[in-house]
Amino acid sequence: MRITTHARWAACATAVALATAGCGGGGDGGSDSAAVLSASWGDPQNPLEPSNTNEVQGGKVLDMIFRGLKRYDPETGEAKDMLAESIETDDSQNFTITVKDGWTFSNGEKVTAQSFVDAWNYGAGLRNNQRNSYFFGYIEGYDQVHPEEGEQTADTLSGLKVTGDRTFTVKLTQKFSTFPDTLGYNAFAPLPRAFFDDHDAWVKKPVGNGPYLVESYNRGSQMSLRTWDDYPGDDKAENGGVDLKVYTDNNTAYTDLLAGNLDLVDDVPAAQLKNVKNDLGDRYLNTPAGIIQTLAFPFYDEAWNTDGATKVRQGLSMAIDRKQITDTIFQNTRTPATDWTSPVLGEDGGFQDGLCGEFCEFKPDEAKKLIEEGGGLPGGKVTITFNADTGSHREWVNAVCNSINNALDNERACTANPVGTFADFRNEITDRKMTGPFRAGWQMDYPLIQNFLQPLYYTNASSNDGKWSNKEFDDLVNQANQETDTAKAVGLFQQAEEVVRDNMAAIPLWYQNGSAGWSDRLSNVKLNPFSVPVYNEIKVS
Amino acid sequence: MGRYVVRRLLQMIPVFIGATLLIFLMVNVMGDPVAGLCGERQCDPATAARLEREFGLDKPVWQQYLTYMGNVFTGDFGTAFNGQEVTELMATAFPVTVRLTLIAILFEIVIGVTLGVVTGLRRGRPVDTGVLLLTLVVISVPTFVTGLLLQLLLGVKWGWIRPSVSSEAPFDELILPGLVLASVSLAYVTRLTRTSIAENRRSDYVRTAIAKGLPRRRVVVRHLLRNSLIPVVTFIGADIGFLMGGAIVTERIFNIHGVGYQLYQGILRQNTQTVVGFVTVLVLVFLVANLVVDLLYAVLDPRIRYV
Numbered sequence: 126m127r128i129t130t131h132a133r134w135a136a137c138a139t140a141v142a143l144a145t146a147g148c149g150g151g152g153d154g155g156s157d158s159a160a161v162l163s164a165s166w167g168d169p170q171n172p173l174e175p176s177n178t179n180e181v182q183g184g185k186v187l188d189m190i191f192r193g194l195k196r197y198d199p200e201t202g203e204a205k206d207m208l209a210e211s212i213e214t215d216d217s218q219n220f221t222i223t224v225k226d227g228w229t230f231s232n233g234e235k236v237t238a239q240s241f242v243d244a245w246n247y248g249a250g251l252r253n254n255q256r257n258s259y260f261f262g263y264i265e266g267y268d269q270v271h272p273e274e275g276e277q278t279a280d281t282l283s284g285l286k287v288t289g290d291r292t293f294t295v296k297l298t299q300k301f302s303t304f305p306d307t308l309g310y311n312a313f314a315p316l317p318r319a320f321f322d323d324h325d326a327w328v329k330k331p332v333g334n335g336p337y338l339v340e341s342y343n344r345g346s347q348m349s350l351r352t353w354d355d356y357p358g359d360d361k362a363e364n365g366g367v368d369l370k371v372y373t374d375n376n377t378a379y380t381d382l383l384a385g386n387l388d389l390v391d392d393v394p395a396a397q398l399k400n401v402k403n404d405l406g407d408r409y410l411n412t413p414a415g416i417i418q419t420l421a422f423p424f425y426d427e428a429w430n431t432d433g434a435t436k437v438r439q440g441l442s443m444a445i446d447r448k449q450i451t452d453t454i455f456q457n458t459r460t461p462a463t464d465w466t467s468p469v470l471g472e473d474g475g476f477q478d479g480l481c482g483e484f485c486e487f488k489p490d491e492a493k494k495l496i497e498e499g500g501g502l503p504g505g506k507v508t509i510t511f512n513a514d515t516g517s518h519r520e521w522v523n524a525v526c527n528s529i530n531n532a533l534d535n536e537r538a539c540t541a542n543p544v545g546t547f548a549d550f551r552n553e554i555t556d557r558k559m560t561g562p563f564r565a566g567w568q569m570d571y572p573l574i575q576n577f578l579q580p581l582y583y584t585n586a587s588s589n590d591g592k593w594s595n596k597e598f599d600d601l602v603n604q605a606n607q608e609t610d611t612a613k614a615v616g617l618f619q620q621a622e623e624v625v626r627d628n629m630a631a632i633p634l635w636y637q638n639g640s641a642g643w644s645d646r647l648s649n650v651k652l653n654p655f656s657v658p659v660y661n662e663i664k665v666s
Numbered sequence: 667m668g669r670y671v672v673r674r675l676l677q678m679i680p681v682f683i684g685a686t687l688l689i690f691l692m693v694n695v696m697g698d699p700v701a702g703l704c705g706e707r708q709c710d711p712a713t714a715a716r717l718e719r720e721f722g723l724d725k726p727v728w729q730q731y732l733t734y735m736g737n738v739f740t741g742d743f744g745t746a747f748n749g750q751e752v753t754e755l756m757a758t759a760f761p762v763t764v765r766l767t768l769i770a771i772l773f774e775i776v777i778g779v780t781l782g783v784v785t786g787l788r789r790g791r792p793v794d795t796g797v798l799l800l801t802l803v804v805i806s807v808p809t810f811v812t813g814l815l816l817q818l819l820l821g822v823k824w825g826w827i828r829p830s831v832s833s834e835a836p837f838d839e840l841i842l843p844g845l846v847l848a849s850v851s852l853a854y855v856t857r858l859t860r861t862s863i864a865e866n867r868r869s870d871y872v873r874t875a876i877a878k879g880l881p882r883r884r885v886v887v888r889h890l891l892r893n894s895l896i897p898v899v900t901f902i903g904a905d906i907g908f909l910m911g912g913a914i915v916t917e918r919i920f921n922i923h924g925v926g927y928q929l930y931q932g933i934l935r936q937n938t939q940t941v942v943g944f945v946t947v948l949v950l951v952f953l954v955a956n957l958v959v960d961l962l963y964a965v966l967d968p969r970i971r972y973v
Contacts, residue, residue, distance in 0.1 A: 170703070170935065172749040179705045251712050254720065256704050258713060273712055328749065344750060345758065346833035346923050372830070373930065377817075377921045380829045384822045514934055548702025548936040555701055555708050566706055580707070588707045 160365035160665040161351070162647060164389035164658070165378035168345050168371050172328050175314040176248030176255040181568075185657050187311040189350055189367065190231075190333035192358060194222065194241070195309035199662070202415070202469050202572035202654040204306040207358070208236065208315070208334075210291075212308075217300040217609050224291045230317040231338045231353050238293040240315035242285045246270070247321070248312055251277045257312040259587055260570075263304065265296045300607040302614050303573050310571050336362040336661045346371050362661040363649075379642065388647055388665075391658050393640040395517055398456040401642060409642045411458055414656035415469045415569035416637035417577070418459070420509065420525075421591040422630075423559040428503030436499030438629035439484050441507070441562070444492035444532035447485070450524045451635050458640060461485070462633035465622055466577040467569065469654040475574030475615045481626055481633060489532035496533065503561075506538055511564040512550035513543035518564055525634075554590045565590060565631060572654050574618045578602065582621075582630050591631065598624040674960060678953045683735075685949045689942050690731050699723070699936035703747060721745075721939070738946065744939035746932075752943040755928055760947070762835045763924035766916075767909045769837070769844030770851070774902055778852045782859020782898070783891060789864050797860075801853035813846045813919040830921040843920040847913055851905050858901055862894035869893075896966055903959030907952035911945075 169183035175191060178184055194209035206212075210223040228236040247253055249261035251271045258271050265284030270277050284296035297304060307313070315334065320327045330339050336358065337350040351366035370387065372378040375394045381387040383404060393401055393409070401409050422429045422438060429438075447461035460468070464480035483491075496502060509526060511518040519541065526539035533539075542561075544550040553559060567588070569576045579602055580586050584594040598621050605617035625631070639656025646666055651659045700714050700723065709717070718724045721744075722733060737744065743752035785794040804812075820842065821829030831839045866872060867890060875885045914926035925944055932940030 168748070168931065170748060179707070251716065254713055254716050256709070256713065259710055271710075271712060273710070274715075343833060344748075345755070370833075371923070372921050373923075373927050374918050374921065377830050377919060380817060380822060381921075384825065384829045386828055386830065546696065546702070546934060546936055548699050549697045551701035551704075551706075551708070552697040568706070587710070590708070 161368060162364055162366075162388040162663060162665050163368040163370055163386075164660070165372050165375065165381075165387060165391060166348070166369035171256060173331055174255065174320075174328065175244065175316070176253075176257045176260070176312040178311060179256050181655070181657060184311055184655070185660075186331075186339075186348065186350075186369070187314065187333075188335075188657060189337040189660055190331055190335040190339060191311065191314040192228075192333075192335050193309055193311070193314045194224070195306065196360075197309045197572055197654065199651060199653040199659040201471065202474070204309050204571070207309070209305075209308070212305040214305075217302040217304070217607060218297050220295040220297075220304065221288075222293055222295060224293075226291065227357050228334060229355075229357065230315075230319075230332055230334045231355075232317060232319060232332050234317045234319070236315050236334055238287045238289065238291055240317065241313075242281075242287050242293055243321065244314060244316035245285060246281045247316065249282055250280065260307070260310065260312040263297045263299065263301050265298050267298070299603075302606060302609050302611070303575055306573055307571050307576075336360060337366065340366070360661055364660075364663055364665045367660050382642055382644060385644065388644045389641065389650065389658060389663070390643070391639070391641045391652070391656075393642050395455070395458075398458060405642045408645065408647075408650075409640070410650060410652060411638050411640045412652050412656075413460065413468045413654075414637055414639040414652065415467045415572055415654045416656065417462060417465065417467055417567050418634045418637060419462075419465070419565045419567070420562040420632040420634060421565040422562055422593075423557065424591050424593045425557050426503075426560055428560075431500070433499035434503070435628055436495045437502060438632065440492045440495030440499060441529060442481075442484050442492075442629060442632040443486065443488045443495065444529045445525050445632070445634070446487040446528045447635060448487065450521055450528070454520050454524055455635070458638045459635035460638070462635050465625055465631070465633050466574055467636050469569075470572055470574055470577075473612075473615070474572060475577075475618055475622075477619060477622070480619070480622060484626070484629065485633060487528075492532045493534070502538060506540065507561045508540050508542040509562050509564070510542040510544060510550070510553070510559060512545075512547045514546045519543060521634075522564070557592070559591075562632070563590075566637075569655070574615055574622075575602075575605070578618055578621055578625070582625055593628075593630045595624055595628060595630070670964075671957075671961070674957050678957070681953060682946075682949060686735065686942065686946050687731060689945045690734065690938070691727065693936070693938045693941050694727050694730075696936055699747070699938065702936060721747075723938075734942065738943075743943035743946075746940045747935055747937050752939050755940065756943065756947065759923065759925045759928045759944075762922060763910055763913055763917075763926065765835065765837060766840050766844055766847060766913060766922065766924060767906060769840050770848035770909050771902065771906065773845055773848040774852050774855045774905070778855030779859050779891075779895075779898065781856045783863055783886065785856070786860040786863025786867070786894075787886070789860075794860075797856065801856050804849050804853040809846060809850060810915050810919060812849055813843075813916055816842060816846060817919060833923060835922055835924070840922070843916050843922060846919075847909060847916040851901075851909070855898060855901060858898050859894065862897055863890060866890055866894050892966060896963060899962050899966065900959055903955045903962070904952075906955040907948060910951055911948045 167182040170180055171177045173183055175187055178187055192207050195204045196207040198205055208225050208228055210225045212220055212222050214220045224238055245261055248255050249258050249267055249270045261267055264282045266282040269279040270282055287293045317332055319332055330342055336353060336356045338353045340349040340351045342348045348369045352362040375392045378390045379394055379397050382390045424430050451459040451461055463485050464477050466476050468476050470476040509522050511522050513519055522541045526541055529539040530536055567581060580588045582589060582593055582598060583602055584599050601617055601621035605614045608614040608617055639652040641650060641652055641658055643650050648664045649662055653659050700709060700717050722730055746752055746755060781797055785797045788794050817829050820826045827842055872890055875889045910925055914930050917924050917926035928940060929944050
């Protein structure tokens with residue numbers, strides 16, 4: 126396999142040198158099939174619909190075949206206008222959105238204001254079982270389209286109105302100044318009529334408006350994407366296409382990369398981190414992503430909701446040697462956390478290095494003192510609960526426990542409590558069965574400080590697994606959402622984050638990096654802040 | 667003979683019902699699968715309730731089981747969480763695993779039985795000791811070690827094969843995974859055959875055959891081997907089902923999208939429909955393989971035929 130590829134490339138290079146005729150390689154006509162790269166992929170968990178995809182693997186594809194009103198800059202994470210010509214508001218609650226002219230779906234249909242409104246109504250509708258419906262929760266009329274109980278009483282969101290071919294208005298139920306910046310999220314992508322007319326056929330072979338089109342989709346094994354030649358955007362794909370291949374084990378994908386059967390691996394397995402420099406040299410990338418790992422606490426448990434418990438949580442935080450764990454267990458692919466957001470936000474976006482202060486530093490003696498002042502560990506010990514099926518959580522949980530045990534001079538102070546599967550782990554969380562700290566991870570939906578705080582710590586928010594509730598925090602978040610000046614809004618969010626710190630609502634552990642390795646055929650490989658490769662910018666030589 | 671087959675077929679019914687019920691209960695005990703469907707975020711209650719209703723998870727377990735079994739008899743194995751029909755998953759997974767199993771069984775029969783005969787006839791000689799040692803090593807090294815090692819050497823270091831199997835999974839790409847999958851059973855088959863041959867070599871009928879002046883080849887194949895194969899056939903028969911279900915490790919290493927892969931995904935995502943569907947088919951495979959083994963006894967040993 127390897128030899129034939131090389132031979133073809135040698136021939137190709139000669140041809141290009143002789144005459145600048147394109148290199149047809151496989152010869153299946155159309156686009157330059159020799160410039161197609163192959164990349165590792167995982168089987169998406171849910172059907173591929175924009176508002177139904179909440180994990181990275183499905184998100185990758187949506188990012189290739191869809192473009193929304195906004196797009197997050199692959200480098201800075203800043204939300205920039207894509208299909209949006211303008212998004213205007215006077216009061217941060219009523220928005221008028223104009224869609225750019227000249228955009229079509231790859232089947233020729235025009236992208237209009239209706240394409241967005243239809244897609245959003247579909248995404249919000251309870252009847253459609255979309256996992257990401259809550260993204261439309263701020264829009265007026267959501268409680269009729271998606272009531273908490275019973276059947277939906279309306280088919281369309283009353284807050285959405287099409288006012289022209291390319292304009293529509295959005296009315297929110299509350300002020301939300303950063304709302305336009307959330308519109309780069311995949312759930313807000315436009316949908317063509319084909320999606321509604323023949324849904325089954327669409328899911329088998331999705332049609333979007335992005336730089337790639339789906340050539341073939343063999344569920345569970347491979348998706349072939351090819352460059353869409355008539356793509357109207359200025360971020361055209363710089364390669365011929367991408368073959369996403371499903372791997373059950375990222376170790377096998379890595380082995381395939383080494384053997385020359387695969388061009389791009391976007392998750393270097395932990396076990397290979399020691400060899401990766403040796404194997405790939407500078408064809409390896411390890412950059413921060415918008416992911417933070419924390420330990421959450423069950424505030425519904427009396428023992429963790431006392432006045433002294435804050436000191437206990439702070440003490441536990443100080444008993445964890447983050448530096449050593451990220452060095453030895455994660456080979457520096459994680460960075461010790463010093464706040465509750467992520468470095469990908471940047472200083473302007475709200476990341477504040479060192480906000481956590483000494484509570485995130487390893488100080489075993491003070492840790493012991495603080496825990497004693499706070500009345501000691503509830504019941505004399507803590508157990509850290511995690512799911513043991515994915516993500517090699519066992520190693521770091523054991524390390525964290527060791528660190529705590531050493532700091533407290535007590536072999537039995539901390540024990541790990543593995544749960545068999547992720548679903549079961551989630552089950553115990555939603556059933557409020559936790560009695561001690563548990564693993565919590567947060568991957569951002571969009572690069573805003575709001576996304577790192579509100580869903581996790583606001584009273585009764587969707588991912589507030591510990592059921593922490595604090596009026597001061599809630600008030601600050603509300604104020605921040607009403608603030609039209611971005612810099613001021615970020616400042617208010619940071620104040621809210623300080624409330625999280627003072628109460629140690631969750632112990633920040635580390636920021637996670639994204640990693641990628643690639644073959645010598647590729648150049649210009651980058652990872653965006655969501656740790657997904659920027660496929661359209663990859664060049665195949 | 668006919669009555670014997672009918673009786674055996676009837677016996678399969680309670681085994682089938684019992685096995686599926688057990689699997690159904692076990693998967694259900696693991697908890698609510700909907701909790702994991704929305705990722706790190708909690709599903710909103712309305713959507714969770716709708717999903718539960720859609721997958722029939724809101725009913726009591728016994729009712730779920732009855733509906734499920736009712737559907738199975740009409741060929742409806744339900745829908746996986748990603749919206750695909752389980753029968754569709756089976757249609758892509760089973761052919762691949764059947765090919766893999768066939769190759770593994772072939773290896774067992776050809777290499778295992780041959781080595782067994784050779785060593786059984788030369789007991790105590792260097793060949794025998796060598797093969798015995800070799801099988802001991804194979805049995806004691808876990809499959810994933812053998813698999814990863816061969817993959818690294820043949821796939822990456824020497825470049826003889828592709829380290830992973832393509833999605834079509836043709837026969838030639840499955841040879842190495844098949845050998846890895848067969849390795850442990852192969853060693854057992856060798857040892858079983860060896861012992862059986864060595865035992866029967868001294869029996870009266872072999873001595874008679876030799877005394878009659880039959881050629882050595884005929885003595886070994888027609889008389890000695892045929893009678894020695896009964897325990898081996900039993901083992902291989904039981905192994906068919908075992909290999910199909912137990913291919914999880916091998917399939918994972920070589921990225922084969924077969925039954926093991928689907929089962930693994932199903933268990934990880936707590937997808938009752940996928941797991942129970944695949945296990946149901948595997949139970950059937952086990953039962954049929956056992957039936958075939960019992961029928962083969964009759965072929966190998968005429969005395970059993972008239973029982």
